[in-house]
Amino acid sequence: MKTVLVLGSGGQLGMSISKVLCEKGYKNKWLLFSRKEVDITDPEKLKMIFEQAKPEVVVNCGAYTNVEKAEDERSEAFRVNVQGTEIVARLCQQYGSHFIHISTDYVFDGRKNVPYEETDVPNPINWYGYTKWAGERVAINNAENLTILRVSGLYSPWRKNFVKTMINLAIKRREMRVVYDQIHCPVSALFVANELVRTIENDIVPRGIYHLTNDGITSWYDFARKIIELSGLRANIVPIRTHEFPTKAKRPAYSVLSNRKWKETTGAKTIHWEEDLYNVLRMPEMWENV
Template sequence: MKNILVFGASGQLGQCLKKVASLKGITSIFFPPESEANILDPDLLAKVFEQYKPAYAINCAAYTAVDKAEDDIELARKINKTGAANLAVQCKAYGAALVQISTDFVFAGNNPNPLSEDDIAEPISVYGLTKLEGEQDVAAILPQHFIIRTSWLYSEFANNFVKTMLKLGAERDELKIIADQVGTPTYAIDLAGAILDIITSGSENYGIYHYSNEGVTSWYDFAKGIFDVSGTKVNVFPIRTSEYPTKATRPAYSVMDKARIRNTFGLQIPYWRDSLIVCINALQSAQ
């Protein structure tokens, strides 16, 4: 197996890749720390590419603080756009393919139909805009790219909606959760598995792909699912987005069509609630 380099290794998806690679017996995958592989430092990147000479790079590094990005445009753009471009340059120099992780937030989310890769990207937040700019730079620099847009990531690792809900559900009697933003949760372990399956297939079907778990839900119903599966007793009430204003505007509907990635690579994509059960079981068994 040719070498795989993971950037943003300490984040949620990076940690999931480490776990899944171990389960799959993939040993030629490397997770250098940010001190050795900062995507904003071209000199460091050149050294790490020279050391490992990867055939694939996976970019899990991102600025993901959606509301904070509205006031922190420069840093968000550096990480999400310039950092991705820096990786594409190194990949081109070493003949490597790049897996660039992107987001459903590249869409406006004002059309109640599942989003295909060919739909027009019209981001309505700084986060979404800078991630789209990163996609565009990667595509312009490096033909050998897999851009994978995902949504609502959660897992046993790092901070995410599932872990936040479990914490709040244990502390409070009632919660109010937004019910008019609709999308699909993605278990980051499933996404990691899909990425590694694509790489190990040796496919050269480069381009943009959508990946989330199957199904459709709102944040409110997602929260209800979390509490049902975990056995957490808490009263949950639906509210509108207008009742919980945030700095950044979020897509109202960002369900993604997965037909392209499923058909191209023969992937089996789990239903969101089935994966939620797996995650919560893992969290509870670790306690």
């Protein structure tokens, strides 16, 4: 087994990695640290961990992820997503660790209407997206042995996410107004975690920028309908346009990522987003805190 350090492990992706490791009987084999245990903006504490663990691979799941709040908390989002990433990248360089940094479809402006390739130039349209893109740049500038993995529309049984919000609204029998003019491809954090564990343990994580999502595309409206249908719930879901639901942060109208390069390079068997959703909705954990 490799010495793998996971930072920011208390979030959706970190919890999903923990779940996948348990399922595979690898519990306690990887070193998982939540923000409480180590803050990625704390260089001294992080250095101590690197010094003790001498990790071969470091996965950074830690991030400021609240897209809307980031517009108001600009310096905090920058501190975590850019300065924190730089600290981790420098330590990876110093200790010869392979740095796997998680990024987002929100680095793109959404003006395309075919899936974004890794060669497309980012042009973020909100502060969260800007900090994630700047985080990619500092990772590239400071760590030679690097993989940037962009994912989109993450959901899981843990933390706050779109799937759980829709289920909760349906249970409370509230009417839902959901935008139909923002197109993306959701992926479960479990699917991403499985891919991370598979490729890290088989030593086949490619270096460079990669996009990892499911197959197919959807609007948030159609995604919401499928969540409710597969959950066996009933709800009145009203399709609306983005301008009818004003937010501080602009969202890309189209942020589908092409997973072609990841599939070709790692041999991944991606599935349709509906199948991924079906699998996650069958997990007992999904229904524990609704």
